[in-house]
Amino acid sequence: MVRLEITGEVDKHTGWIIDFAELKAIFKPTLDRLDHYYLNDIPGLENPTSEVLAEWIWKQIKSQLPHLTAVMVKETCTAGCIYRGE
Template identity: 35%
Template structure:
């Protein structure tokens, strides 16, 4: 198996509803995101998935999160825009366009800071 990954980032604001502390107040992060696709085999060019294709699939998802209040995003209407839920959202969106017989999303890591983050795997 081959794990193909890329990293990106976005900046946004959020607040955690009903959180017992400062994170209930609006604040922002420069989120870092690492996406890993798992390929069972290589294509005729010797690639599991072209990095260009991975970046192209990820870009519109990140663009929907960048420079906005995540609490206003439809995906977080019924749940907090926590790192956990953001990672799952990105994973689920990638699944729609990057799932084939040969490869599929494997994990998404979202970091709020350089020292704190979460990894989601299905």
């Protein structure tokens, strides 16, 4: 599971930080590169740990999502990581 954290000011007119449809549209090309593919064959993911995957996703979408503050990757319900661009 991948979770994106967005932080920012809530727009007074819409009541949100970002429209989820816009967020999904930005993330979709990255998700499509990962879904049902052997991650080791994707450049930059030769060692696809949760930590490496979270950082890789960050690098793919951060320029399009300035309010992105974290990428969370969960392998199981009890194991995963959070990458905050550090």
